[in-house]
Amino acid sequence: MRTIGRHKSLTCSPSDIADLTQAQLYEMNQRLLEESMESERPLISPPEATSVLRNEYSNSPDFLAQIETLINRGYKIIIRAKGDGDCFYRALAFAYLDRLMRSTGHSNDRLAATTDMLAKAGFDECVYDQPYEMLQSLAQLRASRTNAREELWQSFTDPATSNYIVMYMRLLTSAQMRIDEQFADFLFDPESQMQTSVDDFCRRFVEPLGKEADHVQVAALAQALDVHVKVAYLDGHAADGQVNFVDFSENASHGGDPLVLLYRPGHYDILQKNA
Amino acid sequence: MASVSSRRLRKELSEIHVEGCPCGIKLISADDFETWFFSIEVLGESLYQGEVFNLMFRFDANYPISSPAVQFVVDKDHQAPIHPHVYSNGHICASILGTEWSPVLSVTAVCVTLQSMLASCKAKERPVDNDRYVRTAPDNPKKTRFQYHGETIRSHATQENVS
Numbered sequence: 001m002r003t004i005g006r007h008k009s010l011t012c013s014p015s016d017i018a019d020l021t022q023a024q025l026y027e028m029n030q031r032l033l034e035e036s037m038e039s040e041r042p043l044i045s046p047p048e049a050t051s052v053l054r055n056e057y058s059n060s061p062d063f064l065a066q067i068e069t070l071i072n073r074g075y076k077i078i079i080r081a082k083g084d085g086d087c088f089y090r091a092l093a094f095a096y097l098d099r100l101m102r103s104t105g106h107s108n109d110r111l112a113a114t115t116d117m118l119a120k121a122g123f124d125e126c127v128y129d130q131p132y133e134m135l136q137s138l139a140q141l142r143a144s145r146t147n148a149r150e151e152l153w154q155s156f157t158d159p160a161t162s163n164y165i166v167m168y169m170r171l172l173t174s175a176q177m178r179i180d181e182q183f184a185d186f187l188f189d190p191e192s193q194m195q196t197s198v199d200d201f202c203r204r205f206v207e208p209l210g211k212e213a214d215h216v217q218v219a220a221l222a223q224a225l226d227v228h229v230k231v232a233y234l235d236g237h238a239a240d241g242q243v244n245f246v247d248f249s250e251n252a253s254h255g256g257d258p259l260v261l262l263y264r265p266g267h268y269d270i271l272q273k274n275a
Numbered sequence: 276m277a278s279v280s281s282r283r284l285r286k287e288l289s290e291i292h293v294e295g296c297p298c299g300i301k302l303i304s305a306d307d308f309e310t311w312f313f314s315i316e317v318l319g320e321s322l323y324q325g326e327v328f329n330l331m332f333r334f335d336a337n338y339p340i341s342s343p344a345v346q347f348v349v350d351k352d353h354q355a356p357i358h359p360h361v362y363s364n365g366h367i368c369a370s371i372l373g374t375e376w377s378p379v380l381s382v383t384a385v386c387v388t389l390q391s392m393l394a395s396c397k398a399k400e401r402p403v404d405n406d407r408y409v410r411t412a413p414d415n416p417k418k419t420r421f422q423y424h425g426e427t428i429r430s431h432a433t434q435e436n437v438s
Contacts, residue, residue, distance in 0.1 A: 126286035127339075127379055130279050163340045164279065167378050174379075207377035209340065 044094050044156040045080040050271065053078065053234075065241025066234050070262075070271065073243075075232070078262065079270040088213035088261070088268040089169040092221060092229065093135075094156050095259040095270045101152060102143045103256060110226050111139055114172055117224065121175035131168040134161055166209060173217050174202040176224040186216055212266065222248035228258040232271060235264070280338045281308040287381050300386045309334055312348070313386055317394045329353045330389065331365075332382055333415070342376035344417045345385060357399040360392065364409045366416040368402065370423040 050071050057063035079094065081087035100108070118128050138155055141148045155161045177183040177198055187201040188194065205211050213221075222229040229248040238244075247258070260271040288305055296302055296313070303312040311332045317323045329348035335341060347355035347365035355365040362368075371380060371388055380388075402408070413419060 123379065124290075124381065126283060126290065127381070130282060159340075160279070167340065170377075171379070203377065203379075204375050207379045208375050209377070210374075 041080070041082045042157045043082045043084075043090060043159065043162045044153060045082075046153065047077045047079050047272070050076055050078045057236075060236055062236040062239055062241070063234065066236065066238070066243050069241045069243045070232060070234070074273045075260065075262075075271040077272040077274070079272065081267075081269055083267050085210035085212050086163075086166045088218065089166045089173075089221070090156065090162065091261055091268045091270045092225075092259060093165045093169050094152070095261070095272075096225060096227060097135075097138050097141070097152055098149070099256065099259060100139055101141045101148055108136070108139045111136065114175075114224065117175050117179065118171055121178045123171060123175065128168065128171055131164040131171070134164050135168050138165070163209065169221060170207055170209070172224040173213075173221045174206045176220040177202055177206065177216070180220070180223065183216060183220060190214065213268075219248050222252070226252045228252045230258040230260045231263050231268075232260060233263050278336060280334065280336055283339055284308045284334060284382075287383070290381075291383065297383060297387050297390075299390055300383065303329065311382065313382075315386055315390055315393075317390060319394070321394050322396050322399050323356055323393050326356065328356050330386065332385075339378035339380075342372055342417065343382070343385070344415050345372050345389075346416050356393055357401060358393060358396050359398070359400055359402060362402055362405050362408055362412070364412055366408070366412060366419065368421040368423065372416075373421055373423070375423075 050067065053067050054064060057067065079091075081091040081094070115128065115132055119125065134155075138152060138161075141152055143149065156165070177187075184198050187196050187198060189196045189201070190205065205214075206217060218229065218231065226249065228250050231246045231248070233244040233246065235244075250258075257273075262269045262271045285308070291302055291305075299316045299318045301314045303314055305311040311334075313330045313332070314327050315330055316327045331346055331348050333344040335344075346367060347353070347361060349355050349363070349365040355361050355363055360368045367389065369389065369392065371377075371385065408419075
C-alpha cells in the first residue's frame with residue numbers, strides 16, 4: 001500500500017520543507033508517523049476485534065456505519081496484514097491455510113496440483129520447488145494439534161517463510177493469467193493506463209514482490225486456488241452504512257465458507273466470523 | 276539444512292553446468308554462494324562489437340526474494356560498457372535489478388537482459404549524471420535508488436542513497 005510516489009514526496013530537501021504550508025507540514029508528519037507505525041507492524045497481526053477499526057475512523061460517520069454493518073453481519077474478527085504491497089497475497093494465503101487447518105475434510109489436492117500449473121506456465125522448477133515445500137508443510141498443520149495456529153502465525157510473521165509464501169501466491173496468480181486466455185483483454189499498465197500484454201503485466205506487476213494487487217490479480221488467484229473469495233469494501237461511500245461485497249470464483253468447487261478480505265483503498269486485511 | 280538461498284543458487288549453478296550459458300555469456304567463477312563472475316559480449320551487429328565485459332553478481336542471504344547486486348567489473352583489465360544506463364564505476368540502472376526484480380529471474384536471465392540492453396543501444400554515452408554519481412556512489416549498487424526511464428533516456432540516480 002505504500003507507493004513509490006508517497007516515499008518520494010517525503011524525501012524533499014530542507015529548502016523544499018521551507019516552502020510547505022502548515023497544512024502540508026502536518027500532513028507530511030502524519031504520513032511519516034503512519035509509515036513508522038506501519039514498519040513496526042508484523043507481517044500478519046494477531047486476531048483483533050473488528051471494533052478496533054472504529055478508532056481509525058472516529059471522525060468519519062460513513063465509515064463507522066459500515067464498520068457496524070460488518071460487525072452485525074458477524075465479521076467480528078480482523079487479522080491485519082502489513083501494508084507493504086504484498087498484503088493481498090499474504091492475507092489470502094493466511095486465510096486459506098487457516099481454513100485448511102481448521103477444516104475437517106482437509107484435502108491438499110488442489111495445492112498439489114498447482115506445481116503442474118506452474119510448470120505449464122513455463123516456470124522453472126528451481127524457482128518454485130522450495131516455496132512449494134514451505135507451503136505444503138504449513139498445509140499439513142491441523143487445528144487438533146497443540147499450538148498449530150500459533151505455528152501458522154509464527155511462520156507468517158517470519159519474513160524468511162512468509163515472503164516465500166507470498167512469492168508462491170504471486171507465481172500462481174501469474175500462471176493463471178498466462179494460461180487462462182480470458183485475462184488477456186483486461187490488462188492495463190497501472191502507470192500509463194495503456195493496455196499491455198500478459199507477459200509484460202505479469203513480469204512487472206504480479207511476479208515482483210511489493211507490487212499491489214488489483215481486481216485482476218484477485219480474480220486470478222481465486223481461480224488458481226479454486227476458492228470463493230469475498231471482498232468487503234470499506235470505503236465510506238454509502239451514507240446508509242451499506243457495505244459492498246464483491247465475490248470472486250463464487251462457484252469454486254473447493255467448498256466451505258468463502259475466504260473474506262476487507263478492502264480499504266490500497267490495502268487488504270482478513271475478516272473472520274469466529275476466532 | 277542449507278539455506279533457501281544457497282539451495283536455489285546450487286540448482287542454478289548445476290543448470291549452468293549441464294545446459295551451458297546462453298550464447299555470448301560465460302561463467303568465469305562461482306566459488307561460493309556469495310559472488311559469481313560472468314563474461315558477457317554482444318554477438319552479431321552492435322555498437323559493442325569485439326568488446327567483452329565482466330559482470331559481478333553478489334548475493335545476500337535473502338536471494339532470490341531480494342535481488343542480487345549486479346555490476347560490471349571495472350579494474351585494470353576491465354571497463355564498463357559505455358551505455359546510457361551504465362555508470363563508469365560499473366553500476367547499472369536497470370529496473371529488473373531494482374523495483375521490478377522478481378524471484379522468477381535467474382542469474383542467467385539477468386545476464387541475457389543486460390546483453391540485450393547492450394545490443395539495442397543506439398548511442399555510446401554515459402548517464403547524464405555519471406561524474407556526480409561516481410564520486411559519491413556506495414560500494415553496493417543496491418544502496419542507490421535509481422530512477423528508471425525508457426530505453427531512450429539517459430539514466431540518473433537520485434541524490435540520496437537508500438540505507
